[in-house]
Structures are given as structure tokens and as C-alpha cells.
Amino acid sequence: MIETEKINKKTIGISNMSIKDIVNIIINESYNSLNALMNAKNDISSVIPIIIERIKNGGRVIYTGAGTSGRIAAQDVIELFPTYGMDNKFFDYVMCGGKKALYKSVEGSEDNIKQAVIDLKRKKLNKNDVLIGITASGETPYVLSAIKYAKSLNAYTVGITNNTKTGIEKISNYTIVLKTGAEVIQGSTRMNAGTSQKIILNTISTTVAILMKRTNDNVMDHMKSYFNEKLRERALNILIDNFNINKISAENLLKNNDYDIKKAIDSLNKKYN
Numbered sequence: 001m002i003e004t005e006k007i008n009k010k011t012i013g014i015s016n017m018s019i020k021d022i023v024n025i026i027i028n029e030s031y032n033s034l035n036a037l038m039n040a041k042n043d044i045s046s047v048i049p050i051i052i053e054r055i056k057n058g059g060r061v062i063y064t065g066a067g068t069s070g071r072i073a074a075q076d077v078i079e080l081f082p083t084y085g086m087d088n089k090f091f092d093y094v095m096c097g098g099k100k101a102l103y104k105s106v107e108g109s110e111d112n113i114k115q116a117v118i119d120l121k122r123k124k125l126n127k128n129d130v131l132i133g134i135t136a137s138g139e140t141p142y143v144l145s146a147i148k149y150a151k152s153l154n155a156y157t158v159g160i161t162n163n164t165k166t167g168i169e170k171i172s173n174y175t176i177v178l179k180t181g182a183e184v185i186q187g188s189t190r191m192n193a194g195t196s197q198k199i200i201l202n203t204i205s206t207t208v209a210i211l212m213k214r215t216n217d218n219v220m221d222h223m224k225s226y227f228n229e230k231l232r233e234r235a236l237n238i239l240i241d242n243f244n245i246n247k248i249s250a251e252n253l254l255k256n257n258d259y260d261i262k263k264a265i266d267s268l269n270k271k272y273n
Contacts, residue, residue, distance in 0.1 A: 002163040004136050004189050008182035026191075029184050033195040036162070036178040037203075043176045044200060047158050048207050050174075051130050054156060055090060055212065059128030061204075062120070064146045066096035066110035068190040069134040069197055074102055076201040082231065084214040085222035085262070091205060094119045096142040113145035120149055127154040132204075134197055135159075136189035138166025147171050160200060162193040176200065216242075216265060225254070225261045235261040243268050 010029065014022055037044075051061055063073035070093070077093045080086040096116070097106030109115070125131065131150035133143040138161035147157045148171060159172035162180045169175040178200065180192040209215055214222045219242055225235035232254065238261060239250040245268075257263040 002137060002139075002166070003179065003181050004162050004183060004193055005187050006182040007186050008184060011184050014184070026184050030192060030195060032180045033178075033192045033199065036180045036192075036196050037199055040176050040178055040200075043174075044203060047174055047176070048204065048211070050156055051204070051208055052211055054128055054130050055208070057128050059126070059130060059155075060089060061091045061130045061132060061208070062094060062123060062125060063091070063132050063134060063201065064094040064096070064116070064120075064143055065134035065197075066140050066142050067101075067105070068194045069136060069140075069143075070095040070097070071102055072194060072198050073132075073134055073201060076198075076205055080205055080209070082224045083220060083222075084209040085224060086205075086209060086212075086214060090208075090212075092123060094123060094146065096140075110140050110142045113141050116142045116145035117149045120146055125150060125153060125155055129155045130158060131155050132158045132160060133168060133172065134161075134201075135168055136162045136193040136197070138163045138168045144168060144171065160197060162189065162196065221262050221265050223261050225259050232259055235259065235264070239264060239268075 011025055014025065063077060064070070065073045073093045074095055077091045080091050095101050097109035100106055101109060131146060133147045135143045144167050147159065147168060150157050151171065157172045159168035159175040160178065161168050161175065162178050164177055164179070169177070178196040180196050183189060183191050183193070219238050223231060223235065225231045235254055236247065236250050239245060239253060240247060253264045253267065257267060
């Protein structure tokens with residue numbers, strides 16, 4: 001039995017614990033996610049240069065996954081445009097079961113190996129792309145099929161899994177194993193496995209954004225601040241905090257640049273350089 005499907009001996013008897021103890025044990029067990037990531041940080045670092053090279057050559061990063069893994073992948077991609085101005089020319093995703101599966105379980109979809117190929121053909125996957133397959137078990141048929149198809153096109157493939165010696169490790173060009181172990185509730189990989197997947201995708205995409213100059217040091221200078229009031233307020237604070245200007249000047253600068261934070265920062269840099 002793979003590790004993520006085993007019974008967690010630390011949580012036996014959890015149904016008889018007090019609320020305080022249940023909360024405590026769930027939070028304590030969540031450290032397994034961070035420990036797994038710390039142990040895999042060299043592997044994570046190793047794939048970044050390959051991703052950067054592929055993107056610079058016109059390729060994309062395409063995530064694929066089923067269930068929790070797929071939803072986490074979709075979330076990461078969807079948030080990259082308003083955050084870093086990186087659209088699907090940089091990162092994209094293929095969700096097992098389609099868009100419906102983002103908000104509702106689509107039973108049996110993860111066993112549909114033919115659909116994985118169809119979905120990637122629709123995305124026009126090619127040899128310049130990087131396909132990242134995410135599967136806690138390491139054996140999800142849909143994801144393995146996607147990896148195999150990507151390799152047939154000479155696209156670079158990365159597997160992310162929470163178990164060792166699995167199918168995805170055998171077929172991917174590179175595999176990152178996040179050893180999160182047994183879940184608080186047996187087999188509930190939306191918990192520690194899912195948390196580790198969320199963090200690793202955030203880490204990969206954010207590192208790529210930084211290296212692709214989609215940030216100004218640790219500031220979101222490609223943020224789409226015209227989307228809503230919260231982002232406009234964030235853009236205002238970025239200008240005030242990083243360029244030592246007052247609120248009125250920052251507001252005028254944003255208005256004059258159609259609330260485009262990148263244009264506003266560029267105009268300030270031109271003024272003072």
C-alpha cells in the first residue's frame with residue numbers, strides 16, 4: 001500500500017478526542033507538508049532552469065491533474081495573470097473531467113486515458129512545452145497518459161507525487177516526490193498531499209515570474225491593478241512604500257497611467273534615472 005493510503009497511527013481514536021485536540025493534531029500533522037517540501041527543495045530548484053529555457057523558446061508550462069491536484073493546478077494558473085501579468089502563453093492547465101470538475105466531482109474521469117490526449121491536443125501541446133503532471137498517488141491513469149503523450153512529442157515532463165516508486169516516477173523526465181506520508185483521515189489527500197502541491201506550484205510559478213522579470217524585486221509591478229478596488233489600493237501602496245511619494249501623487253500617477261502599475265513604475269524610473 002502506498003504511504004498516502006495508509007492509516008495514520010497518530011490519529012487513531014481521533015473521533016473520541018476533544019475539539020481542541022482534533023484541531024491540534026490536524027495542525028501538527030500539517031507540518032508533514034512543509035517537511036516534505038524542504039526535503040525536495042533541491043529537486044524543485046533543478047527544474048526551474050529547464051522551465052525558463054522552454055518559456056524563452058516560446059514554450060509554456062502546462063499543469064495537469066485530477067480532483068484536488070487538478071483544482072490546485074487550475075487555481076495557480078488562473079491567479080498568475082492578475083498577479084504577474086502571465087497569461088496562458090506562460091502557464092496553462094488541463095483539468096481531468098473538464099471545467100465542470102473544478103467545482104464538482106466527475107466520477108470515472110481520472111481513468112479516461114484517451115481524454116487526456118484529446119485535452120492536450122486541444123491545447124496544442126508541442127515539443128517546446130513543459131508538462132507537469134500532479135498526482136498524489138503517482139498512479140492516476142489520466143495523468144500518466146498525459147505524460148506519455150507529452151513525451152511522444154518530446155515535450156519535457158515533470159511528475160509531482162506524494163509517494164515513491166510509482167508509475168509517474170518511471171515515465172517522467174524528472175519527478176519530484178513530496179513524502180507527506182499518511183493523512184489525518186486515511187486516504188484524504190486533499191489535506192497534507194494537497195497542501196504540499198499548492199505550495200510547490202506556488203513556488204515554481206513565483207520563481208519563474210521573478211526570473212522572467214515579472215516583478216520589481218519583491219513588488220508585483222506587472223499586477224493588473226485595474227481589475228478591482230482591492231488591486232488599485234494595493235498598487236497605491238506599492239507606489240507609496242517603494243518610491244517615497246505621497247498618496248495624492250500616487251493616485252494621480254495611477255490615474256494618468258490607466259491604473260497600470262507597470263507603466264506607473266516605468267514613468268517614475270524614467271523621472272529619477
